[in-house]
Structures are given as C-alpha cells and as structure tokens.
Amino acid sequence: MKLGNLRALLGSRFLDLLTIGVVAAFLFPYLFMVSSAFKTRLDTFAYPPIFWGFTPTLEHFENIFSDMNILYYMKNSTIIAVCSTLLTILISIPATYSFARFRFHYKEGVAYGFLFLQMVPGISIVFALFFIAGSLNLSDTHIFLIVVYLLWNVPYAIWMMRGFVEGIPVELEESAMVDGASRFKAFRLITLPLMAGGIAATAILIFIGVWNEFSVAFFLTSTEARTMPTTIAFFMTHSGIKWGPMFATATIGTLPVVIFALLVRRYFISALTFGAVKG
Amino acid sequence: MAATTIDQKPSRRRPPWLAPALLIVPAFLVVFALAAYSAVWLLQLSMVKLTFGDPFRTAEWVGLENYNWLLFNEFTTFWASLRVTAVYVLGTLVPELVIGFLIALLLNRKMRGNSIFTAALIIPMVLMPSMVGMVGRLYFSPYGLINYFIESLTGIRHNWYGADLALWAAVLVDIWEWTPFFILILLAGLQTLPIEPYEAARVDGASRLQAFVHLTLPLMLPLIMTTLILRLMDVLRLFDVIFVMFGGGPGTSTTTLPLYIYRTTLIQRDVGRGSAASVMLIIIIVSLTVILIKLRDRIRYEA
Numbered sequence: 064m065k066l067g068n069l070r071a072l073l074g075s076r077f078l079d080l081l082t083i084g085v086v087a088a089f090l091f092p093y094l095f096m097v098s099s100a101f102k103t104r105l106d107t108f109a110y111p112p113i114f115w116g117f118t119p120t121l122e123h124f125e126n127i128f129s130d131m132n133i134l135y136y137m138k139n140s141t142i143i144a145v146c147s148t149l150l151t152i153l154i155s156i157p158a159t160y161s162f163a164r165f166r167f168h169y170k171e172g173v174a175y176g177f178l179f180l181q182m183v184p185g186i187s188i189v190f191a192l193f194f195i196a197g198s199l200n201l202s203d204t205h206i207f208l209i210v211v212y213l214l215w216n217v218p219y220a221i222w223m224m225r226g227f228v229e230g231i232p233v234e235l236e237e238s239a240m241v242d243g244a245s246r247f248k249a250f251r252l253i254t255l256p257l258m259a260g261g262i263a264a265t266a267i268l269i270f271i272g273v274w275n276e277f278s279v280a281f282f283l284t285s286t287e288a289r290t291m292p293t294t295i296a297f298f299m300t301h302s303g304i305k306w307g308p309m310f311a312t313a314t315i316g317t318l319p320v321v322i323f324a325l326l327v328r329r330y331f332i333s334a335l336t337f338g339a340v341k342g
Numbered sequence: 343m344a345a346t347t348i349d350q351k352p353s354r355r356r357p358p359w360l361a362p363a364l365l366i367v368p369a370f371l372v373v374f375a376l377a378a379y380s381a382v383w384l385l386q387l388s389m390v391k392l393t394f395g396d397p398f399r400t401a402e403w404v405g406l407e408n409y410n411w412l413l414f415n416e417f418t419t420f421w422a423s424l425r426v427t428a429v430y431v432l433g434t435l436v437p438e439l440v441i442g443f444l445i446a447l448l449l450n451r452k453m454r455g456n457s458i459f460t461a462a463l464i465i466p467m468v469l470m471p472s473m474v475g476m477v478g479r480l481y482f483s484p485y486g487l488i489n490y491f492i493e494s495l496t497g498i499r500h501n502w503y504g505a506d507l508a509l510w511a512a513v514l515v516d517i518w519e520w521t522p523f524f525i526l527i528l529l530a531g532l533q534t535l536p537i538e539p540y541e542a543a544r545v546d547g548a549s550r551l552q553a554f555v556h557l558t559l560p561l562m563l564p565l566i567m568t569t570l571i572l573r574l575m576d577v578l579r580l581f582d583v584i585f586v587m588f589g590g591g592p593g594t595s596t597t598t599l600p601l602y603i604y605r606t607t608l609i610q611r612d613v614g615r616g617s618a619a620s621v622m623l624i625i626i627i628v629s630l631t632v633i634l635i636k637l638r639d640r641i642r643y644e645a
Contacts, residue, residue: 082449086462090465092477093465093469108485110485112490157369158370161361161362161363161365165362167363170362176374179631180377182579182627183380184578184579184624185579186623187579187620190387190616190617191617192383195380198398210372211376213373214377217369217373218373221369275469275472277471277472277581277586278600292471292472295472295473295476304479309477316470316473320469321469323468324464324468331526332526332530335527
C-alpha cells in the first residue's frame with residue numbers, strides 16, 4: 064500500500080470517529096436525562112455524576128402516575144393536540160390546493176400574509192388572549208386552546224403542504240378531467256392519495272408542535288385544560304425541586320414525540336424550513 | 343408557476359377567481375379573524391392603564407403613554423432587555439451557524455450510518471422546551487453535569503446561576519438544541535451543490551480551501567441566509583427555556599424581550615406597558631424578517 068493511501072485511510076478513520084463523537088455529544092444530554100429518571104435521589108445528585116452501573120428504580124414513575132396523576136395532563140395534551148391537528152389539516156387542504164393549482168391576483172401576497180401571522184410570538188399575544196378567553200367565558204378550556212393554535216398551525220400547514228401538491232404533476236389531474244371527472248373528483252382520486260404521505264408528515268409535525276407548546280398553554284390554562292409541558296410548575300415546591308418525578312415526566316412526555324419525529328425524519332428538513340428547502 | 347396551473351375553461355360563466363377564493367376562505371377567515379381579534383385587544387390593552395387581575399372595565403385610557411414610557415422614560419428597563427436580547431441572539435446564532443456548518447461539512451461524505459446520525463440530530467430539536475429548561479437547570483447547577491466536565495478539563499467550577507453567566511447557560515442550551523437545525527439544512531444544501539464548478543476549479547489547480555472560499559461559500563450563501571432568518575424569528579420569540587431555567591433573573595440578566603413582556607405583565611402586573619412591549623416585539627420581528635428576506639433575495643438574484 065502506498066503511503067498516500069494509508070494516510071487517506073487513517074484520515075477517513077479519524078473523520079469517522081470525529082463524526083461519531085459529535086453525534087454522541089448531541090445525544091448524550093438526552094440519554095443522561097432518560098437514565099436520570101431511573102435513579103434514586105441520592106444517585107441523581109452524586110458528584111462526580113453516575114453514568115452507568117446504578118441500580119435502576121421505578122419509584123419516580125410510580126410517583127407521577129399515582130400521586131401526580133400525570134395521565135390526566137397527558138389526556139388533556141392528547142385531546143388538544145389531536146383536535147387542533149385534525150382541524151388544521153381539514154381547513155388547510157382546500158387552501159393548499161388553491162395556492163398550488165390556481166393562478167390569481169395577489170396569490171403570493173396572501174401566502175406571505177399567512178406566513179407573517181405565523182411569525183407572531185405566542186408570548187406577545189397570550190395576555191390579550193387571556194382577556195379574550197375571560198370575555199368569552201372560555202378560560203381554561205380545551206376548545207379555546209384548540210382554536211387559538213390554529214393561528215400558527217394553519218399557515219404552517221399551508222406552506223408545508225403546498226410543496227407536496229406542487230410536486231405532483233398537474234397532468235395527472237388533467238387527464239382524469241379529460242376522462243370526464245370533475246375537478247374535485249380528480250383531486251380526490253388522484254392528488255389526495257399521492258399527497259397522503261405529505262399530509263401525514265405535516266400532521267405529525269403539527270402534533271409535535273402543539274404537544275410541546277408552553278408559552279400559550281402556561282398562561283391560558285390552570286387545571287381543567289392544563290397540558291403536559293406546563294406541569295413543570297408542580298415540580299418546584301417549597302422544599303426544592305422534585306427532580307426524580309421531573310425526569311420521569313420529561314422521559315414520558317418526550318417519548319411519543321421522539322418516536323413520531325423519527326418516523327417522519329425524511330420530511331424533517333422541509334418541516335424546519337416551511338417547505339422552503341427540500342431534504 | 344404555469345406548469346402547475348390548470349387553465350379555466352372559458353365556457354364557464356363563473357368568474358375565474360371564484361373557485362380559488364372559495365377554497366381559501368375557511369383558512370383565511372380562521373387565521374385572520376384570530377389575528378385581528380387578538381390585534382384589536384392587544385392594541386387596546388397597550389393604550390390603557392390596567393393592573394393584572396383587575397377586570398377590564400377598570401382600565402383607564404392613556405393613549406400612547408405606555409409606548410412613551412417604554413422608549414423614553416429614564417427609569418425604563420426596556421432598552422436593557424433589548425441589549426440582553428441582542429446578546430442572546432448573537433450568542434446563539436453565530437456559534438450555531440459556524441459549528442453547524444463545520445459539522446455539515448464533516449457529515450457530507452459517503453459513510454455508513456448517515457441516516458442514524460440524522461435521526462440522532464433530530465432529537466434535541468423535538469424535546470419539550472419546558473422540560474429541556476428544567477433539565478438544563480440541573481445540568482448547570484453548581485455540582486451538575488456541565489461543571490463536572492469543565493472541572494475535569496480545567497479544574498474550575500463556574501457559578502452558572504450567577505448574573506454574569508446565567509444568560510450564557512441559556513445560550514449553551516440553545517446551541518445544543520438548535521445547532522442540529524443548521525447541520526441538517528446545510529447538509530441538505532451541500533448535497534445538492536453542482537459538481538461541474540468543482541471539477542473546473544480542480545483542473546485550474548485550485549486548492550480545496552480556495553474551492554471552499556470561492557465556490558462553496560457563495561453557492562451556500564442564500565441557504566445560510568434562509569436558515570439564519572428562520573432561526574432569528576425563533577430566537578427572538580423564545581420564552582420557555584429561559585423562563586424555566588432562570589425566569590429572567592438573577593436581576594435582569596436573562597430578561598430578553600419575551601421575558602420582559604412576562605415580567606412587566608405578570609410580576610409588575612402592568613398590563614398596559616406589557617402589551618406595549620408585546621407590540622414592539624411583533625414590530626421588531628416582522629421588520630427584521632422583511633429586511634433580511636429582501637437582502638437574501640438580492641443576494642440570490644446577484645448570484
């Protein structure tokens with residue numbers, strides 16, 4: 064073997080190791096969080112930290128399911144996330160089709176109008192929403208959060224799904240229409256099945272967003288509609304922070320999201336850029 | 343977009359704009375009604391004097407006085423919060439872009455297991471921010487994970503809860519969460535770069551560094567701008583992680599503008615000034631984004 068080849072081989076081995084190191088560094092804080100959920104209080108505060116070899120315990124999980132009734136907040140989160148996601152998709156599909164397939168005045172202007180409203184920070188209108196909820200007698204209800212989230216979800220869904228529709232050749236629909244199908248029938252039988260994957264990915268990403276949302280949910284709910292992310296307030300007690308239950312809740316609360324995200328990782332780059340960049 | 347447009351049949355008597363308009367109406371009504379309703383309330387609240395917790399009918403009209411107070415009063419802490427926000431924005435975005443770009447270059451090679459790495463990089467971005475904040479709080483505690491690593495390397499432990507370092511702890515959390523955002527998008531961009539200019543450069547005897555500076559950077563610039571704009575919008579409105587980690591303190595050291603809104607409205611219970619600050623945040627985000635999008639499109643046009 065020539066020396067140059069050896070150098071190249073060693074160099075690429077080094078880069079491989081570097082890559083693994085980098086990825087491990089990003090994964091480590093998460094894995095340490097999950098492992099901490101199974102540690103006793105003593106092990107959590109050990110210094111130097113205990114990375115492996117501790118005796119796992121399930122006491123924190125028992126605690127959050129029995130004492131803190133975490134299932135109740137999971138149920139709230141699920142109701143709100145599922146309803147808001149379904150409503151979003153239902154409202155957004157016709158609008159998406161219109162943006163993708165028709166030519167009309169001010170089209171891009173309207174599309175950017177949606178995008179700018181998507182940019183409005185939750186924290187900047189949450190106190191106005193607080194007064195609105197009060198004036199409508201909708202404080203601390205599921206329905207209010209479900210509807211409020213549409214403000215961010217619908218523009219997001221339109222921008223995401225528009226790319227998926229535009230990626231489907233319009234000729235497929237046209238040939239169906241030549242064969243006598245109405246425009247709606249052509250959409251339902253040809254385009255809709257082809258964009259099903261894109262719709263599912265969009266739905267999952269919206270679900271993740273609502274499931275994780277904190278700023279709005281924290282100030283608009285107290286008991287009835289309280290969601291998972293806002294339960295952190297329960298861990299801050301007068302006698303200090305209850306770390307074990309917090310780690311257990313974080314582990315359970317992030318599990319569905321991590322699984323969902325890995326399912327749609329193919330769509331993730333479009334998801335992060337509102338469909339502006341294809342992965 | 344002529345290729346993706348079905349032409350209207352001229353025989354129909356319906357005006358051509360009717361169908362697309364009707365399809366958009368539900369989305370338009372929902373989103374713009376929500377926005378308009380919130381905007382009317384927000385503007386109204388920003389022009390009254392009202393203590394949080396009191397009913398709205400006790401509000402007293404003061405016009406633009408709240409804005410005047412925020413911007414020009416000598417006791418205002420609004421400008422200080424803008425400075426904290428600027429430090430936070432630059433402290434997160436610059437390292438995230440640089441580290442993210444370097445790692446994207448590292449990953450941009452043929453190797454096994456690339457999809458596993460991509461999957462691993464997605465995880466920090468999808469975790470509940472409030473839980474990330476809590477976990478960060480423990481990791482940055484005096485005897486936490488971060489100090490353990492720093493002490494092993496340098497022999498010193500830092501007080502991350504103190505006024506001089508708290509913001510940087512929040513910055514580090516954001517760097518951990520969102521550098522993958524730059525990695526994944528820039529990696530996707532690198533993989534779609536054309537091959538021909540690089541071959542031409544090699545024939546001309548350009549070094550790899552020269553090729554990087556004169557080809558890769560300019561070709562990637564529009565995408566870099568896009569990722570920066572998207573992240574800027576997010577960092578400017580970030581509330582949850584900082585709120586959970588430090589709540590804006592100690593002092594005002596982590597009071598970015600979103601935290602300032604929260605503290606003014608709920609801690610000082612001044613709904614009027616908090617709402618005026620909210621309006622300012624919206625104005626800042628929208629105007630910065632519009633300017634940067636224009637700038638990006640000009641760069642893209644010239645390239």
